[in-house]
Amino acid sequence: MCGIAGIINYKDGLAPSPGAINTMVEAIRYRGPDNLSTYISQTNHLGHARLSIIDLKDGNQPIYNADKSVSVIFNGEIFNFIELKKELFPDYPFYTSSDTEVIVALYEKFGINFIQYLNGQFSIALFDNRIMKTFLIRDRVGICPLYYSQVGQTIYFSSEVKCLLTVPEIDASIDLASFSEFIHLWTPLTPNTLFKNIFEVSPGCYLEIDKNGIETASYWDFEYHPGDLDVSLSEAVYLLDNLLEEAVKIRLRSDVAVGAYLSGGLDSTIILSYLRKLDVDLSTFSLTFADKQYNEATFQSDVTDYYSTRHHSVQADNYSIAENFIKCIRHTESPLFRTSPIPMMLLSGKVHEEGYKVVLTGEGSDEIFGGYDIFKEAKIREFWARCPNSTWRPMLLKKLYPYLDFNKIKSTDYLKQVFGHNIAQTDDLLYAYHTRARSTSAVKGFLTSFVKAQINQDMETRAREAFPILPGQFNVLNTSQYIESKTIMPGFILSLQGDRMLMANSVEGRYPFLDHRIIEFAARLRNNHKINGLNEKFILKKMIKGKIPESILNRPKQPYRAPDINALMCSKSNHLLDYLSESAIKKNEFFESKKVNLLMKKVLSGKAQSVKDNMLFTIILSTQVWLEEFNVYQ
Template identity: 40%
Template sequence: MGKVCLHLRIGLTMCGIAGIIQSDRQPVQQTELQNMIETLNHRGPDASGVSPLGSVGFAHSRLSIVDLTGGLQPMQSPDGMLTVTFNGEIYNHIELRALLSSKGYQFRTHSDTEVILHMYAEYGPECVQQFNGQWAFAIHDQKQQLVFLSRDRMGIRPLVYTQTPGRFLFASEVKALFALPDVERKVDLAAMNQLFTFWSPLPPRTFFEGVSELPPAHSMIVKNGQIKIWQYWNLDYSPNEEHRSLDDWAEELRALLINATQLRLRADVSVGAYLSGGLDSSVTAAIIRNFTNAPLNTFSVNFNDKDYDESQFQQEMIRELGTDHQTVCCSYEDIGRIFPQVIQHTEKPVLRTAPAPMYLLSRLVKENQFKVVMTGEGADEVLGGYDIFKETKIRRFWSRQPDSKIRPLLLKRLYPYMKNLQAQSPAYLKAFFKIREDEINSPFFSHLPRWDLTAKLKTFFSDDVKQELVNQDPLTDFSDQLPEHFSKWPSFCQAQYLESINLMPGYILSSQGDRMAMGNSIEGRFPFLDYRVVEFAARIPVRYKMNGLNEKFLLKYAMRDLIPDSIRKRPKQPYRAPDAHSFIDTDKQKARFEYVERLLSPEKLKESGLFQPTAVQRLVKKIEQGRAIGTRDNMALVGILSTQLLVEQMIQGQPAPQENKRTESAALQT
């Protein structure tokens, strides 16, 4: 397969969207639309527009990639009967444009936004089945007197909504909803309970009571004050009977990934690529270098703390590919300093600081005059890369002989980068990864150790919160959302599914992905999440996803000529960042920043009413004194602090203070 030339005149945009639908037929006020969209300026600083259309009004902030005038939104069809506000990209819009032209449609712009309008005119709500891309959009259909909203299959682009008396409101982010005085600001304790179990609330819940998110792969119609929501696509891991060779599977995966990457390079602006030093970002960068004529500019984050630093592997790929590379170096102080801004963008608590360096990384991309960046997210979920999949395999193997003294020793093969865990005795490992008889057949077998550990953070909840949640069970909530055939899938695929519909859209693509990139007006693109790749990967035999304990086996095999052995065969190390040390200086035994001390004070904790002040003070003191802290203590501190920040910023309406300019040492160029 040769290189693809990418000098195409097309219109793709990353944006912020918002809208108001008055069920009482009162006209929408333009000032309200403006107030909403101004809060989303970071998502689209290049242009903005509002369209009050009687009882329906749309707003749009635009990060323009090309076609600066032709792609302005909200956009109307030629007859004025359809209006759209759209965040995302439809990568196959050139092919869809040809299809529509053959049916007699005429185009005034080069924008994929116009393709969406005509596709809806031709196919109605089913048009999304033909889209290859990432999107959140709303279409006002004046003839049908309805508004159609949709969100992409994997949940890359956000879409939240709420209802107040007489109207329906939607936006890319919650802050746009809170720009209106009739939207109540209150923590959803059930969502908080879910987040402190699964790392994110289960859709449609958000962290805010009364505010919902449209789940991934769902569409919605709002008409006459009524809402209809349905799922238009789903992941299916049903066992297949395909008898294909390893080479056959590898060849198809390779072709799909190359094409998915080429599609995502459709732009008239330069496209950068993240390069972490791991397999996934190395694959996307290698495809750009070898199968397109696009210039390759790569970006990475390094850490002063060598426990988290992967610069050695980054440098190897830089030399291999000959990239023009830029690096941002991240210290404890950098993470703690920008954390309030990070949480203002996540709009939900986080349990690790990992989003913060991603925020600095996207800023580096922006400072280098890029608007678009390619990233390797999704490969672990889709192709079987996470350590939790190894853990599940070992625990299943162990469960067949629960009294074995040898089988649990395989647990030592897990998490080589976690020194505390590696130092534990076999007895501790057996206790931590315990297998209870009643859990062997649980649909959540793979994730119970992780969720049990996270749920221990709820011991810090205040008595009032615990009382409020006494009859709520997050596992039951999740169980109710599982598909009908889940129990018939291989256990490995069950674990993949749980990651793909929960942690990936709720945390990886949201708190760590869209919100951090768009916080700096940067658009992320994800070749591994092309729906064709995802559907193909669901059919791959488990033995080719994980061969023994060799994760992402098929990907490594398919790309063996593009990726050096040192990268391909290196032990899996997930992206992590320093947690508690970013906020508390153990040498000085005090908080590094005023906001940390203030928000974790007994007074502020009592004011929010969510956590026990005494328990939190004990935790802080323990960390200050440098006593051995593990994952639980780190997650507790980050989770409590981020929740307190959210209450102050989003509930009490006190925006994060402007960040002080980072020090010269924060940015290094390689």
């Protein structure tokens, strides 16, 4: 991965001063510490911070076509560049051996439709001086970030928001509609961001920019055709096995060493099994936690012993989480609803320290193969809705949430209240999110009346405006997969907890499960090959049985989490709590100080232990830090 930035003005042109583009790209130097380059023309100013991974010598950007009429700067990787060069361009005069140059060649041959040929993760800025157009293109699922803002006739773009905020004309005012989406859905709905005048290029989309302005187009989206792949389970397993091996194999293309993250769960272990099969020198990196309820070290050891990897681990404790909280928010450029990104930043620090620039990691599997509890919860709620008076159907929830003391709760009335909200509305896009949204959105009660008045509570309508799917178009599982893959996956898992935490230490993550061929394959599987009964990722387990330690195959799924309140109360001299002082709260006029004081009282008494309390505290504290760090105003 790298960092890119640019300024475009096809209408009036740009002053020939490199000052602004230099400042923009310097702000994200950590994304690409190996080389910094800028390019200035009458209409485009470009900046590129390079993390050298492929073609270490000649890969500096921009990369051009033969007559220099087409140029490209690019963040990410095109994993199938070797096949593309061989199959489509046997005689093309490539002047580098980088993957970037194939983008230029493809564009010359196919125009903007070239994107369909790419297998990779990318944010691309492609400039065609013959027709005075720029294309800003983002990968299918949103692994690589790409932001933009328009001031008059000038368009600015970059890998991170902080580059755009170096431009004096771009202000850091908050978009309260997006904040509303954040507290309900855990992320704003693209193209909006938490900053009013700053937007994202949505995953699977590109912008076409010329003297008339900006046009957005979509080139790819998640689609579901369950059962369309009419094969037996064993045939499906065979096909998936081949696809995954190929997805891992092309993600090993690199001129520097590639390591692998190991959580101790199924997905990262599956990736390791392919690395072993491909005879790759195995270096693994894991997080451990001082607090044993979050620690997966035993399972990690099972895997490292099984594969004899060269293993590295880093321990996250309360103190390290608290001390890195502010740094984390500088990188996420967003408030947080949990602290879980912070240990991921410590982990990428370890990767960097050990001299690695690239890691393979297992994200995406849960979204693609139905791994999350929220999918099973939706399945049970739908099953329950068919017979609302049943007493045993809701008891299936006990299998999902053993920490909820269902044995104690004799009446289903409590379950109905918690999980039964809008239970019959199975056509809702947000059907699976009814329960979760009610928990997070409790933060609304803490907002000042001015802010609260602008908070939109009808998320179902917002979701329908944002996503081009119709009520009932997909079944409940596939709708939930769609929403998860379009919201939290790009908005949190791959960005705040992914790209930002990796890039903070100049490390690139690669995601075999998010190879689009695997996504499209899984979309055609029967749904009971994904969740069989309540057995999640059924086909993956069938496929990998006998090839990984039994303890990993049989372990209950443990969502990745980190301590929140218990950690955040451990900052040196309690300096984090200064952000929650009465004067700090009143200064920002975002939260009601009386309410925050009462939450603090509960926290200090040690009684704030529920999931909801932890989330409230983390959102309020991180929002206060975010408002201060980015000088955000209403």
